[in-house]
Amino acid sequence: MxxxxxxxxxxxxxSDSIVSSSIRLGAIAIDGGNVYWNEGRPTEGGRNVIMRYDGDYSEITSAPLNVRSLVHEYGGGEYLVKDGRIYFSNFSDRCIYRKIGEGTPSPLTVEGAYRYADFVWNRSYGKLICVREDSTETGEPINTLVAVNTANGEDIQVLVSGADFYASPRLNSTGDKLAWISWQHPNMPWDGTELWLADLVESNTGVLTIQNPQLVAGGKDESIFQPEWSPDGNLYFVSDRTGWWNLYRTSAEDMTIQPLCLMEAEFGLPQWVFGMSTYGFTGDGKILCSYTQQGKSHLAILDPLHLDWGLQEIDLPFTSISGLRCEGDRAVFHGGSPTEPTAIVLLNLTTGTWQKIRVASDLQxxxxxxxxxxxxxxxxxxxxxxxxxxxxxxxxxxxxxxxxxxxxxxxxxxxxxxxxxxxxxxxxxxxxxxxxxxxxxxxxxxxxxxxxxxxxxxxxxxxxxxxxxxxxxxxxxxxxxxxxxxxxxxxxxxxxxxxxxxxxxxxxxxxxxxxxxxxxxxxxxxxxxxxxxxxxxxxxxxxxxxxxxxxxxxxxxxxxxxxxxxxxxxxxxxxxxxxxxxxxxxxxxxxxxxxxxxxxxxxxxxxxxxxxxxxxxxxxxxxxxxxxxxxxxxxxxxxxxxxxxx
Missing domain, CATH: 3.40.50.1820 (Alpha/Beta hydrolase fold, catalytic domain)
Known part of the structure; x- marks a missing residue:
């Protein structure tokens, strides 16, 4: 030496090797067995590209498209993949774009003083539901939940308004119930948010409205994170009501709230961006979840039918896990360790095998x-x-x-x-x-x-x-x-x-x-x-x-x-x-x-x-x-x- x-x-x-060999791995999605992610490329001026892995790699959005939202300035939740359809927010013109199958992406909405994020698609009504930030008037932007007609992008209906902020619109499997998170100034989402639930109804003229809204959980001193509907119709969410972000569910019948696994661990995250995810439902009805204890991430299975079994840890070499998504017996997430750069990891829950399908840096x-x-x-x-x-x-x-x-x-x-x-x-x-x-x-x-x-x-x-x-x-x-x-x-x-x-x-x-x-x-x-x-x-x-x-x-x-x-x-x-x-x-x-x-x-x-x-x-x-x-x-x-x- x-x-x-x-x-x-x-x-x-x-520094040259870092910027030339490194990319930013953004939001992940899994649809029809294919894995998608948003990839930030410093060597292309910071352009963000949707990529797909189906055994081969495909670039879904070519230049000059830049898949990025600036809702709340920090963005996130900039795209959705559902049944082969892709909807995304383009940075330069703020429009929502649509890509169906192998077709060329085209703008769905018109350019204006609007920003969109956190998309969910209602197949039954042909509507894209999302958060909209409206800056057409002077003063603070107005945030709402809107429904965008996917047959006519100029047809946009405001579904929910009145709160300062909205996030996480989530539809049940039949598309007739909508859950969402809202909060008011001066709270930040990790201070206190409210979880709401309402019926979603379409009139004979195609107007979509919410009915019977009810407050499920949360308040100015309780932070709610990531509401999700289970396949059997129950609403799940993360709350810090005990001082720790833990998992809960509500009954579809009487809306009673049940804790699933109380422990001094964090199953939630500060919602600086949209679309954050720490759990999902597997094909056999179980919950795959990530949580943090003492600065280290863990991955585990929780069976909602056998809560007394507790968490079943999955042994993986990753100390940092985020962006978790599930479909059937497959899961995908960002995984990193002290000696390995962050990668997009595809996990087979049946066999326990996993593979890295994209790494943030290929520098050896x-x-x-x-x-x-x-x-x-x-x-x-x-x-x-x-x-x-x-x-x-x-x-x-x-x-x-x-x-x-x-x-x-x-x-x-x-x-x-x-x-x-x-x-x-x-x-x-x-x-x-x-x-x-x-x-x-x-x-x-x-x-x-x-x-x-x-x-x-x-x-x-x-x-x-x-x-x-x-x-x-x-x-x-x-x-x-x-x-x-x-x-x-x-x-x-x-x-x-x-x-x-x-x-x-x-x-x-x-x-x-x-x-x-x-x-x-x-x-x-x-x-x-x-x-x-x-x-x-x-x-x-x-x-x-x-x-x-x-x-x-x-x-x-x-x-x-x-x-x-x-x-x-x-x-x-x-x-x-x-x-x-x-x-x-x-x-x-x-x-x-x-x-x-x-x-x-x-x-x-x-x-x-x-x-x-x-x-x-x-x-x-x-x-x-x-x-x-x-x-x-x-x-x-x-x-x-x-x-x-x-």
């Missing part, structure tokens, strides 16, 4: 360059415990002097109601194979540890998350695992806010990078999209009544406290965190004389999708730390313009 300082190691995991890496995630717990404020995934440096070709400790990059995930994943991330391995240690923090407020842990952030955003990131870094430094004088923190979106708060209000870190992060909470409260426009009510307090708290927790107002270097990476078409947020902070650092870099990206929204921008952000951040921490990168990296660098 070659002796070289941490950070200067030569790695086979380059010697495992001696891979740093496997190590779950850690560490003490944080008020005698509590926080969680994270630690990745020590690893590269079979290099080692550092025994007296040297590695620099640490703390990663703060977005959301903030989200969580880290232990699946192999080439973005993390990029750092560890060059000699950095990485701590991916599941700070208080993250999902996967029950509602109490999730609620730690209520009223405490910018405090609890920041403390947990700083304490995680301190924990590793005190154990001698990292260099306490070379600590950096990085995050995107809400994780960027945590990053900027940590760099402003704490003295744990010497440098950091904000990727489309928030620095002014007032600006966010008054200049963001509908979905998150009242999110800060619970995370910070009501605005403008509690304006002073917004000011106190906004890094932009306390730049005099800054004493470290920061790099900013920002999409110029970002509607979630507008670019003026980054630009205000850059100006403040520039005037203070601190090292600062600003990299704006034309044509990018919230998150980077183009290969050249993903590469630039990754290499640029590494180059930035090299200049601040004083090591020489082994790669020939395009220099980043750093102002005030001495």
């Amino acid at each position: 070659t002796l070289a300082p941490y950070g200067s190691w030569k790695s086979p995991i380059s 890496i010697d495992p001696h360059y891979i740093s496997a995630a190590q779950p850690i717990e560490f003490p944080t404020e008020n005698g509590k415990t926080a969680y994270g995934l630690f990745y020590p440096p690893k590269n079979k070709d290099f080692q550092a002097e025994a007296s040297e400790k590695p620099p640490l990059l703390v990663k703060s995930h977005g959301g903030p109601t989200a969580s880290t994943s232990g699946s192999l991330s080439l973005g993390i391995q990029y750092w560890t194979s060059r000699g950095f240690a990485v701590l991916d923090v599941n700070y208080g407020g993250s999902t996967g540890y029950g509602r109490e842990y999730r609620d730690r952030l209520k009223g405490n955003w910018g405090i609890v998350d920041v403390d947990d990131c700083a304490n995680g870094a301190k924990f590793l430094a005190d154990k001698g695992l990292v260099d306490g004088d070379r600590l950096a923190i990085s995050g995107g979106s809400a994780g960027g806010y945590t990053t900027l708060c940590a760099l402003t209000f704490r003295d744990a870190f010497k440098a950091g990078a904000s990727h489309y992060g928030i620095c002014d909470l007032e600006a966010l409260a008054t200049d963001t999209h509908k979905f998150e426009s009242r999110y800060l009510d619970s995370l910070i307090g009501k605005y403008p009544e509690q304006k002073e708290i917004y000011i106190q927790r906004s890094p932009i107002h306390f730049t005099e406290k800054l004493s470290c270097a920061i790099a900013f990476f920002q999409g110029l078409e970002d509607k979630v965190v507008p670019p003026n947020q980054a630009e205000m902070m850059v100006d403040a650092l520039r005037q203070k004389g601190l090292p600062v870099a600003y990299v704006p990206f034309e044509g990018e929204q919230h998150g980077f999708r183009k290969a050249e921008n993903i590469k630039r952000a990754l290499d640029g951040e590494f180059y930035f730390y090299a200049q601040i921490f004083g090591f020489a990168p082994a790669d020939d990296i395009e220099p980043l313009a750093i102002e005030n660098l001495l």
